[in-house]
Amino acid sequence: MPIALPVVLVGLGVVYYFVNPLCKNFPIQCPWRLLTHTSCPACGFQRALHALLQGDFLAALSYNYFFIISIPFALLAVLAEWYNYRHKLDPVRRFIHHRYTLWTYIAVFCVWWVARNVLGV
Numbered sequence: 859m860p861i862a863l864p865v866v867l868v869g870l871g872v873v874y875y876f877v878n879p880l881c882k883n884f885p886i887q888c889p890w891r892l893l894t895h896t897s898c899p900a901c902g903f904q905r906a907l908h909a910l911l912q913g914d915f916l917a918a919l920s921y922n923y924f925f926i927i928s929i930p931f932a933l934l935a936v937l938a939e940w941y942n943y944r945h946k947l948d949p950v951r952r953f954i955h956h957r958y959t960l961w962t963y964i965a966v967f968c969v970w971w972v973a974r975n976v977l978g979v
Contacts, residue, residue, distance in 0.1 A: 875911040879904035899924055899971040924970040931963065 877884070890898035902922035909918035910926070919926050931954075938951040953959055 871911060874904065874907045877908075879908055896975050899967055899974070901974075924967065928963075 879886075884904075886904065888898055888901050890896070891901055900922070903925045906918040906921035906925045909915075909921060915926075934950055935954045938954055
């Protein structure tokens with residue numbers, strides 16, 4: 859079972875490397891945007907991931923700022939949990955699971971959601 863997560867992530871990475879989400883036939887679209895015609899915090903994530911995998915960091919940043927700045931946090935969380943190195947990554951796990959870290963992340967997430975719809979970023 860522990861090998862399933864990396865296999866799925868690599869498979870998705872390969873798909874997003876070769877398939878451009880900007881094409882009109884791309885099957886996965888944001889349900890929030892389809893229903894409300896506003897952007898959710900994750901809107902642009904697929905385009906940003908594709909651009910990042912293609913090596914175009916500035917384009918990825920322009921599609922979704924929050925996704926790009928969330929990558930280090932997400933990688934630390936996955937490494938701390940998946941590898942379960944209690945002795946080597948214990949300070950990282952404590953940081954990731956600390957209530958102030960989580961509440962700060964949630965607050966930034968909500969501010970990003972409002973800012974991207976009100977300010978158009």
